[in-house]
Amino acid sequence: QVQLVQSGAEVKKPGASVKVSCKTSGYTFTSSYIHWVRQAPGQGLEWMGIINPNGGYTRYTQRFQGRVTMTTDTSTSTVYMELSSLRSDDTALFYCARGKDYATTDYWGQGTLVAVSS
Amino acid sequence: DIQMTQSPSSLSASVGDRVTITCRASHGVSNNLAWFQQKPGKAPKSLIYAASTLHSGVPSKFSGSGSRTDFTLTISSLQPEDSATYYCQQYDSSPFTFGPGTKVDI
Numbered sequence: 689q690v691q692l693v694q695s696g697a698e699v700k701k702p703g704a705s706v707k708v709s710c711k712t713s714g715y716t717f718t719s720s721y722i723h724w725v726r727q728a729p730g731q732g733l734e735w736m737g738i739i740n741p742n743g744g745y746t747r748y749t750q751r752f753q754g755r756v757t758m759t760t761d762t763s764t765s766t767v768y769m770e771l772s773s774l775r776s777d778d779t780a781l782f783y784c785a786r787g788k789d790y791a792t793t794d795y796w797g798q799g800t801l802v803a804v805s806s
Numbered sequence: 807d808i809q810m811t812q813s814p815s816s817l818s819a820s821v822g823d824r825v826t827i828t829c830r831a832s833h834g835v836s837n838n839l840a841w842f843q844q845k846p847g848k849a850p851k852s853l854i855y856a857a858s859t860l861h862s863g864v865p866s867k868f869s870g871s872g873s874r875t876d877f878t879l880t881i882s883s884l885q886p887e888d889s890a891t892y893y894c895q896q897y898d899s900s901p902f903t904f905g906p907g908t909k910v911d912i
Binding site: 749 | 838840842844849850851852855856861862893895897900901902903904905906907
């Protein structure tokens with residue numbers, strides 16, 4: 689069965705970077721895009737961007753442009769999302785989700801909490 | 807960017823009720839609209855894509871309709887396990903924006 693398992697919670701200081709992993713299984717890794725979604729505490733969902741594991745094409749929302757980098761490791765079927773220059777308002781849950789096709793998502797990871805605090 | 811709005815922001819209903827949530831896009835998105843359910847402390851669950859197509863395993867009590875700018879999610883025969891926040895998302899053009907969510911209490 690399709691599974692997306694994310695890395696554990698992180699605590700970072702302002703200005704630091706965080707790299708969240710999303711290990712996939714149960715399907716052909718290069719056949720599906722991966723989306724990343726952010727959810728601040730008590731807030732709604734915010735789409736961050738998308739990566740195609742087949743070739744590495746990425747598209748980021750402008751809000752995160754310049755601070756976010758999405759990468760893949762095909763040898764381990766893992767996708768990474770790195771967010772730099774962290775601020776306190778970056779404290780959030782980060783989710784990866786598989787793209788059923790380019791844009792629609794079907795399976796989600798369990799979420800990774802990133803807390804930014806001095 | 808396409809802005810998404812939802813109404814109501816919250817609702818309270820009884821077991822067995824039929825509830826409808828509305829989602830509106832600031833520009834036409836064709837039928838490129840998805841619905842998600844999120845329970846407290848859990849990851850979102852994909853319910854519907856292409857405005858009205860249920861993902862595999864989603865109960866038929868969920869249904870979606872609409873096109874262009876106006877969409878609805880209907881839950882028939884509400885059950886306690888349907889208590890959640892429901893989000894719409896357009897994926898017609900990047901960034902794929904979400905609505906603010908509708909909290910459904912039973």
